Amino acid sequence: MEGRTQSLLILVGVGVGVAAMVFINAIMAGLEVNLLEKTLGAQAHITLTAERSRGQGIFGEEDATYARVSSAESNRSTRFEGWQRLVPRFDDNPVFTAVCPRLVGAAQVRRGAVRSGAVLIGADAHRLNDLTRIRERMVAGSFRLGSGEVLIGDSMSETLQARVGDAIRIGDEQQLVRIAGIFDFGSEGVDGSWVLGSLRSVQTLLDRPGDISEIGLRIDEPFEADNVAATLPEIPQVKIETWTERNGELLVALSSQGASSLMISAFVLLAVAMGIASVLIVSVVQRRGQIGILRAIGTPQAIVRRVFLWQGAMLGLGGAMLGVGLGTLAARGLASVALFDIPVTPALMGSAAGIALGIGLVSAFLPARQAAKMDPARAIQGAG
Amino acid sequence: MKEAIVELREVRKSFGEERPVEILHGIDLRIGRGEFVALIGPSGSGKSTLLNQIGLLDRPTSGEISLEGKNITGLDDTEVTRLRGQTLGFIFQFHHLIPALKVAENVMLPAAVLKGGLDAALRPRALELLDAVGLKDTADQYPRELSGGMRQRVAIARALMNAPPLILADEPTGNLDTQSSDRVFELLRRQHTEKETSFLIVTHDDSLAARCDRVIRIVDGSIDADGSPSEVLGD
Ligand SMILES: Nc1ncnc2c1ncn2[C@@H]1O[C@H](COP(=O)(O)OP(=O)(O)OP(=O)(O)O)[C@@H](O)[C@H]1O
Numbered sequence: 015m016e017g018r019t020q021s022l023l024i025l026v027g028v029g030v031g032v033a034a035m036v037f038i039n040a041i042m043a044g045l046e047v048n049l050l051e052k053t054l055g056a057q058a059h060i061t062l063t064a065e066r067s068r069g070q071g072i073f074g075e076e077d078a079t080y081a082r083v084s085s086a087e088s089n090r091s092t093r094f095e096g097w098q099r100l101v102p103r104f105d106d107n108p109v110f111t112a113v114c115p116r117l118v119g120a121a122q123v124r125r126g127a128v129r130s131g132a133v134l135i136g137a138d139a140h141r142l143n144d145l146t147r148i149r150e151r152m153v154a155g156s157f158r159l160g161s162g163e164v165l166i167g168d169s170m171s172e173t174l175q176a177r178v179g180d181a182i183r184i185g186d187e188q189q190l191v192r193i194a195g196i197f198d199f200g201s202e203g204v205d206g207s208w209v210l211g212s213l214r215s216v217q218t219l220l221d222r223p224g225d226i227s228e229i230g231l232r233i234d235e236p237f238e239a240d241n242v243a244a245t246l247p248e249i250p251q252v253k254i255e256t257w258t259e260r261n262g263e264l265l266v267a268l269s270s271q272g273a274s275s276l277m278i279s280a281f282v283l284l285a286v287a288m289g290i291a292s293v294l295i296v297s298v299v300q301r302r303g304q305i306g307i308l309r310a311i312g313t314p315q316a317i318v319r320r321v322f323l324w325q326g327a328m329l330g331l332g333g334a335m336l337g338v339g340l341g342t343l344a345a346r347g348l349a350s351v352a353l354f355d356i357p358v359t360p361a362l363m364g365s366a367a368g369i370a371l372g373i374g375l376v377s378a379f380l381p382a383r384q385a386a387k388m389d390p391a392r393a394i395q396g397a398g
Numbered sequence: 399m400k401e402a403i404v405e406l407r408e409v410r411k412s413f414g415e416e417r418p419v420e421i422l423h424g425i426d427l428r429i430g431r432g433e434f435v436a437l438i439g440p441s442g443s444g445k446s447t448l449l450n451q452i453g454l455l456d457r458p459t460s461g462e463i464s465l466e467g468k469n470i471t472g473l474d475d476t477e478v479t480r481l482r483g484q485t486l487g488f489i490f491q492f493h494h495l496i497p498a499l500k501v502a503e504n505v506m507l508p509a510a511v512l513k514g515g516l517d518a519a520l521r522p523r524a525l526e527l528l529d530a531v532g533l534k535d536t537a538d539q540y541p542r543e544l545s546g547g548m549r550q551r552v553a554i555a556r557a558l559m560n561a562p563p564l565i566l567a568d569e570p571t572g573n574l575d576t577q578s579s580d581r582v583f584e585l586l587r588r589q590h591t592e593k594e595t596s597f598l599i600v601t602h603d604d605s606l607a608a609r610c611d612r613v614i615r616i617v618d619g620s621i622d623a624d625g626s627p628s629e630v631l632g633d
């Protein structure tokens with residue numbers, strides 16, 4: 015009777031432990047997806063940038079990187095030679111799910127007395143949408159890159175106090191353009207600085223007719239970016255860069271997040287293991303007499319050992335089922351109020367159950383051994 | 399003289415690693431097939447220790463033990479375990495029935511262990527034995543539903559399951575009232591007359607010992623007297 019209460023308690027204990035594990039890992043997975051989406055949503059996985067050859071320009075060895083694009087000099091940086099021939103080659107390669115040649119440059123935007131620095135990006139609307147899924151990010155107006163039209167982020171629209179249909183001025187020439195729509199990528203860097211226009215109009219605005227500054231590529235599996243980039247042939251005066259190189263901090267954050275969830279899971283599992291082991295040890299002691307009798311009537315040690323291993327495995331498995339259920343419920347509950355999805359995948363359920371079963375067996379190992387090695391004479395006399 | 403069921407030569411047993419204390423001092427003993435023997439002696443004299451050596455539940459420090467003519471010295475644990483299951487029946491002061499198993503299943507256990515599973519074919523024999531101890535109706539109950547005396551009778555049925563040639567009983571009536579105690583003793587006696595099973599019964603109760611065929615008294619780990627009840631116990 016007491017044995018049953020104990021088993022029930024530990025079953026709940028294992029269940030809560032497994033639930034915590036499932037829950038934490040689901041949250042971490044959800045957070046990771048969410049962070050990646052936020053960061054990568056508007057970014058290319060692989061970017062090819064025109065680079066001035068060493069010692070060529072008066073600007074020395076400075077790279078025309080994305081981050082430094084705001085420096086005025088880069089607007090007059092090297093031409094991306096032969097990009098028209100390069101694009102169809104990427105188009106033909108099924109590895110790339112989006113190929114978007116873009117002209118990127120820094121500019122001032124102004125509405126009335128309010129000024130703001132901006133990153134001006136010109137691209138084909140279709141290709142830009144393939145790369146950034148921007149159509150889904152529109153919060154006002156429509157996704158259109160007609161001549162004399164631009165799209166801006168919601169932060170910039172607040173800064174400029176400009177709405178759809180309003181006109182703003184861009185660049186040194188103070189050219190007038192109209193806001194066709196407002197997007198929200200959920201990333202301040204993008205929403206506060208990007209001004210999107212058609213390739214042709216941006217070429218005009220930046221005075222770089224027929225030129226682009228980079229080609230953005232997207233692939234199916236973002237984490238394969240480095241591998242895919244490594245397979246690209248070298249192109250003279252073109253720098254190939256992946257999102258992982260540009261987002262070192264995010265990756266460090268993700269991996270430390272992963273490490274901490276692993277750590278939490280490990281401690282939870284340790285507690286679960288000790289719980290199971292202690293219940294079994296108590297059970298072995300309580301059942302000394304029975305074990306002794308079983309041995310006396312000829313039960314081999316191996317069978318006694320198996321009985322306790324089995325018990326451990328059942329506690330682990332039962333707890334796992336309970337835990338996966340609880341964990342899934344908790345994750346669903348949180349997902350309904352959180353701003354992102356918390357996925358409890360079959361793989362997560364399966365590995366949680368598998369791990370719990372394994373933990374059950376491992377933690378039963380010592381008690382089972384103790385039971386099997388028990389001296390039957392003392393076991394029988396010592397127990398009442 | 400009858401063929402020996404168990405024979406001990408110079409059996410000594412010490413306990414303790416660092417400073418071993420000898421509990422049995424060179425026991426020589428022979429029990430013939432079909433004997434009904436009581437083992438008596440003061441508390442702490444080594445009765446249980448001796449019974450455990452004979453029952454292969456423990457190993458002597460030195461000396462030899464033969465069971466049905468077979469010297470068990472040098473057998474490994476697996477062989478000893480098997481021999482124990484086949485040759486010996488045990489009844490202890492505490493019944494140690496398995497609470498999760500029904501009464502009949504508890505009785506079947508020794509045969510199930512030998513056969514490797516609780517086979518339905520074992521049930522008729524278990525019912526027969528339960529009938530013999532007067533508990534046929536409890537077959538499908540759980541041990542906790544039975545009184546102390548009834549449980550002890552179940553333990554006896556269990557000891558008889560494999561029809562072992564030798565049954566070792568350590569104070570089988572120690573926990574029972576006089577009436578239950580008498581009943582249990584009668585059961586053992588009947589098994590002896592009907593099946594010629596040998597018995598070695600440890601008891602504190604002289605009146606019970608007096609109803610056995612032979613009485614061995616052990617004092618301080620040595621055999622002090624061995625003979626008929628009247629010789630050992632006086633009249
Ligand atoms: N496993 C053991 N380790 C150490 N000492 C033991 C062990 N088993 C028995 N002894 C000691 O051996 C002596 C004899 O014990 P045993 O149990 O054989 O006596 P007994 O005659 O059966 O006594 P009782 O009538 O009280 O049951 C006692 O002093 C006991 O403390």
Ligand SMILES: [Mg+2]
Pocket residue numbers: 445446447568
């Ligand atoms: Mg004793």
